[in-house]
Amino acid sequence: MIVVLGGGPAGRLAAIRLASAGREVTLVEKGGIGGQCLHYGCMPVCAMNDVARHIQAAGLFSKLGILGKVPDLDFEALLREMAKVQETITDVLDKETRDAGVEILYGQEGRFDGREVIVGSESLKSEAVILSTGSRPALPDIDGIRNEGVFTPHSLKAMKSLPGRLVIIGGGIMAAEFAYIFSRFGSRVTVLSRSGFLKNLDETIRKRAVRELAGVEIREGTDVLAVGGSPENLKIPLKNGGKESVLACDAVLVAAGLTPNSGMLEGIPKRPNGEVIVDEYMQTTISGIYAAGDVTGPPFLTPVARLQGIVAADNILGARRKMDYSAIPQALNLGYELAFCSDNNPRSKPLVIPGVAGPGTFWAVPASDTGFAKILVAPDGTLSGMATASPGGGLIAGYMALLMKRHFLVHDFSDFIEVHPSTDGVYGLAKYASGVLKKHEKH
CATH class of the missing domain: 3.30.390.30 (FAD/NAD-linked reductase, C-terminal dimerisation domain)
Known part of the structure; x- marks a missing residue:
């Protein structure tokens, strides 16, 4: 038997690949299958972005006199209906995975002890293991970052109403996408970036992004010192260019990227930030133990995770296949x-x-x-x-x-x-x- 720990894009595709080749595969997944992408990342962003673009287009057509009033947003309904679609996709992925011959163990978080996967008190004996436990939101070391009123993409569904004033902590793609979404929803958005905003992107892309975020206040080179105040009126002390100030808002969204979710993986070489170390074949230093997806570190992209899972599976099946990171779109x-x-x-x-x-x-x-x-x-x-x-x-x-x-x-x-x-x-x-x-x- 082969055990796959984690049912996100990497683990699920690896499991299907192995089962399709006739191997006995057990996939361990604590929550819903689909991982970061379906539940907290790509799909929620797609859902909310569709609505944001609709509002933007309606505003343009209204300005031209082609359409009447711009429709109002029901934020609570958006989150509710989005969750329903996510449930539908979850069911589709579950069926597809089971139909491929994969056994799925839901409801318990598996852990790896350096030799085998343990679920509850049961050890799963296996000939090979793929560790694909994904990632979680990166939380900056800021006092009060876990206070009520501070959200991450993982807790966004608990936001009860659209904030009038939203502060987004982060300066990368995730922060930019949420800034666009909430600004089109009608929130007054301020982005706090510790260094340059979208600093690692193609300069033409970066300039275009800033243009599309007109109306969003972007503060670069800004250190967030703390998050205080009450849940209804948060206060954020800031430092920029040696000057300190306080910014008030109704909610904070931490969109500062992702970090490997590897706390349940022991007895295996990891970098200080938790990344599981693998070679170009997605194999760890332990024979028969592979890792794939976000748990191995950046670029934290769903298509990359999928391919990493397939590469790991193919190597378990006997092929000597290397992971190719060139020209990733x-x-x-x-x-x-x-x-x-x-x-x-x-x-x-x-x-x-x-x-x-x-x-x-x-x-x-x-x-x-x-x-x-x-x-x-x-x-x-x-x-x-x-x-x-x-x-x-x-x-x-x-x-x-x-x-x-x-x-x-x-x-x-x-x-x-x-x-x-x-x-x-x-x-x-x-x-x-x-x-x-x-x-x-x-x-």
């Missing part, structure tokens, strides 16, 4: 999908154009707000990176990342026939870059 979901990937080729040069008019951008033309398309091209024509802000940016980045892995040249787009209308300007840039390079070669 990512997206930041605001009004548009701000998506990007790169192989970090230092010789590549950028080309950028405004986004094209099409589904989801037509009415943005008067405001010159159609997003953008960007590619990075190496001297030999190799596509080495892209970024885009468009309604379908995530899809574009996913396929472009695969082409980059396959070392596609911009010249390979000469026969590309696009779907029209579309908001994808990346293919057009590739064709343009090909023409420029060919013209340069002639001279």
Whole structure:
């Protein structure tokens, strides 16, 4: 038997892979299957972002006189109906996993003692183990960070009403996505970033994100000293540039990233921050013990976790398969999908154009707000990176990342026939870059 500890994207895909190969698999999951993505991350963000975009679009059409009043938000109904859809998805994932032949043990948190998985008082004897216990919200070391009125993506469903004044602690993608959502819901949002806001992103993406967050107050280089006051009127002492001040708000959302959830894993090498150490085959230093997903550390992305789980499973099945981290596509979901990937080729040069008019951008033309398309091209024509802000940016980045892995040249787009209308300007840039390079070669 093979035991998989944790039913998130990594563990579930690994279990299905193994069971489909005819192996006996037991999956241990304390809560609902689906992990961080379904219950606290990707899916709740999608749900709330859909509503936020609807409100934004309604506001634009109302301003143009096409539609009447912008609809009111029922925040309580949003959370309630969102939970119902999550339950439906949970049932689908449960059935899919069981139909593959996986036995699922729900309700108890398993732990690993360095040799085997223990559930309650029972040891699960196994020939191999995959540790995929996921991640949890990273909580900064701030006095009062666990006080009532302070939420994380894990506790957001307990927010009883839409806060009039919301403070978001964090400066990364998670903070930006929630800032967009709540600002469109009608909250007055202040983002407190200890360093630079979205500092690790492509600069074109970062600037676009800041533009989409117009109306959100973003304070960079700000240290939160504490969270005090009452649950109805929180007080946050701050320090910025040597000056101290106090910010009042109705709720705080900590969106400072994730940290590995590995407290139940003992007798196994981990980094000081709790990351389980694995090699390129997703194997730990203990024979037969693998780890996959967020518990192994960044980038904390669902598609990466899925692939890590499959790689671990394939190696248990006897294949020598390495995990490939090159050209991983990512997206930041605001009004548009701000998506990007790169192989970090230092010789590549950028080309950028405004986004094209099409589904989801037509009415943005008067405001010159159609997003953008960007590619990075190496001297030999190799596509080495892209970024885009468009309604379908995530899809574009996913396929472009695969082409980059396959070392596609911009010249390979000469026969590309696009779907029209579309908001994808990346293919057009590739064709343009090909023409420029060919013209340069002639001279």
